[in-house]
Amino acid sequence: AQSVTQLDSQVPVFEEAPVELRCNYSSSVSVYLFWYVQYPNQGLQLLLKYLSGSTLVKGINGFEAEFNKSQTSFHLRKPSVHISDTAEYFCAVIPPNTGNQFYFGTGTSLTVIP
Amino acid sequence: EAGVAQSPRYKIIEKRQSVAFWCNPISGHATLYWYQQILGQGPKLLIQFQNNGVVDDSQLPKDRFSAERLKGVDSTLKIQPAKLEDSAVYLCASSLGGGREQYFGPGTRLTVT
Numbered sequence: 001a002q003s004v005t006q007l008d009s010q011v012p013v014f015e016e017a018p019v020e021l022r023c024n025y026s027s028s029v030s031v032y033l034f035w036y037v038q039y040p041n042q043g044l045q046l047l048l049k050y051l052s053g054s055t056l057v058k059g060i061n062g063f064e065a066e067f068n069k070s071q072t073s074f075h076l077r078k079p080s081v082h083i084s085d086t087a088e089y090f091c092a093v094i095p096p097n098t099g100n101q102f103y104f105g106t107g108t109s110l111t112v113i114p
Numbered sequence: 115e116a117g118v119a120q121s122p123r124y125k126i127i128e129k130r131q132s133v134a135f136w137c138n139p140i141s142g143h144a145t146l147y148w149y150q151q152i153l154g155q156g157p158k159l160l161i162q163f164q165n166n167g168v169v170d171d172s173q174l175p176k177d178r179f180s181a182e183r184l185k186g187v188d189s190t191l192k193i194q195p196a197k198l199e200d201s202a203v204y205l206c207a208s209s210l211g212g213g214r215e216q217y218f219g220p221g222t223r224l225t226v227t
Contacts, residue, residue, distance in 0.1 A: 043219050044205070044207075049214070049215065090157070092156070
């Protein structure tokens with residue numbers, strides 16, 4: 001069965017500092033990869049996705065992620081965070097031949113400290 | 115473009131009662147999903163519809179949960195009877211023809227006491 005591991009459940013970081021949120025997945029075959037953000041009391045919003053092509057993917061709000069097939073990782077990064085980035089971040093994968101079914105990680109709570 | 119709408123936003127019920135959630139997807143989106151998000155966990159797919167047909171309901175606890183999508187637009191998810199462990203946020207999402215980008219609604223937070 002497919003699994004997604006987000007290694008850090010909580011990440012505190014000071015405002016304007018860089019941040020990396022880690023995501024690893026268990027699959028030996030190609031998958032589609034996503035990062036979603038969830039602000040308090042709201043639904044999930046797509047930050048970025050990797051379907052194919054360049055391994056460096058740029059998303060909204062200054063976020064980017066790099067697909068590393070050999071390490072089965074898809075870490076999310078931002079060079080300088082803002083207070084408004086405080087939210088829950090979910091990594092998700094779609095394995096092949098699953099009818100586009102998402103498998104989500106357990107989430108990382110990012111807290112930006114002023 | 116209007117997003118995915120869900121109601122109610124919050125619901126508190128006692129165990130063994132029944133409850134229903136409603137979802138209106140983005141106009142023209144053929145695929146609709148219901149997810150359960152327990153506190154501290156990622157969303158878990160309960161059921162996926164393509165138009166008004168069920169594509170996947172393998173993780174739906176069918177002894178107490180049911181869902182329908184009449185006319186291939188709105189959908190309702192029902193729990194009867196509810197258990198304490200059903201306390202969660204229920205998210206509805208839709209996508210264009212089963213595409214790989216899903217759009218999520220704000221969710222319904224259910225508390226079972």
